[in-house]
Amino acid sequence: MKTKKKINMIIMLVLVLILMTGCKKDKDDSENEINGGNDTDIELNGEDDKDILDEDETTEDETDGDKTNEEKAKEEQVEEKDTVEEKVEDKQEPQQPTTDESNKNKTEEVPEGDKETGTDNEVTQTFSAPDFTLSNGKGSNYTLSDYKGKLILVNFFTTWCTYCREEMPAFQRIYNKYKDEVAIIGVNVQHDANEKPVSEVLNWLNNLNVTFPVVFDSDGTATDNYYINGYPTTYVISKQGEIIGYVNAVTEQDLENLISKNK
Structure with missing residues (x-):
């Protein structure tokens, strides 16, 4: 009888150990899945940030391009004005009979x-x-x-x-x-x-x-x-x-x- 009780206790301990091991494994798997999901979110967020930076750089490039065009237009206007002023200065005054x-x-x-x-x-x-x-x-x-x-x-x-x-x-x-x-x-x-x-x-x-x-x-x-x-x-x-x-x-x-x- 004593031997039979011991065997039963051993079996119960084994079952308890098996159950505990299984629970621990499930817990570890769940944590891994959660951590893995977070890593994916981080990667996605990283890609989103990169896209935002790329868009900002593109916008800045376009703004610089527009600014350059405006500056070029202003420079052309200044050059045209200088050309006109030079022509006016080069134009000789008509001769006058008076000397003073x-x-x-x-x-x-x-x-x-x-x-x-x-x-x-x-x-x-x-x-x-x-x-x-x-x-x-x-x-x-x-x-x-x-x-x-x-x-x-x-x-x-x-x-x-x-x-x-x-x-x-x-x-x-x-x-x-x-x-x-x-x-x-x-x-x-x-x-x-x-x-x-x-x-x-x-x-x-x-x-x-x-x-x-x-x-x-x-x-x-x-x-x-x-x-x-x-x-x-x-x-x-x-x-x-x-x-x-x-x-x-x-x-x-x-x-x-x-x-x-x-x-």
């Missing part, structure tokens, strides 16, 4: 309604100077065509024009020096609404010691025929009676140069 650049475009504006002439200029196509016969305010008349055979300077002026007054002494000195070769005629624009009466203009001229002929354009015909739009304006007329060009405010040296060039 500080006097260029020094004019007083004329009353509204008079015709426009433009800036200092030389006439490229010669044509006859419009003739006129005007009074000097003292009972004598002067006719432009009577001075053919001389270089003629016809100066249109007003007394209220600052530049007109400043250049009068220069005209007088040139007249004193060249009166046998050059005719100087002053034309006072009497029809200008702001101009003084003839008597006051004569006093103004006397105070400046002007002795060259000065006539008065009372109705504006001569002023219109010469398209005066600024004071002073001086026309240069050849010995043949053709217009050479016209200038605005001048210095004595400017007048010397005009005479030397055209007499």
Whole structure:
């Protein structure tokens, strides 16, 4: 009986050991499966992260590409602008009859309604100077065509024009020096609404010691025929009676140069 009990106990112990071993194996297998699944998830996550990085790099490359295109476009615009500026700088200024650049475009504006002439200029196509016969305010008349055979300077002026007054002494000195070769005629624009009466203009001229002929354009015909739009304006007329060009405010040296060039 004792032997039989021992055998039964041994069998029970063996069964218990077998059961315990089986449970442990199942537990190990379950843990391995769990760990294996986690490894797979990690690998998948790693691949996802790699894809995200690749997409970011691609986006950055595309952005860099777009930025490069924009920069290229801006550079091309800058180059085109520089080219245009170079062309403008290379373009030569037209030749002016005046030699003193500080006097260029020094004019007083004329009353509204008079015709426009433009800036200092030389006439490229010669044509006859419009003739006129005007009074000097003292009972004598002067006719432009009577001075053919001389270089003629016809100066249109007003007394209220600052530049007109400043250049009068220069005209007088040139007249004193060249009166046998050059005719100087002053034309006072009497029809200008702001101009003084003839008597006051004569006093103004006397105070400046002007002795060259000065006539008065009372109705504006001569002023219109010469398209005066600024004071002073001086026309240069050849010995043949053709217009050479016209200038605005001048210095004595400017007048010397005009005479030397055209007499």
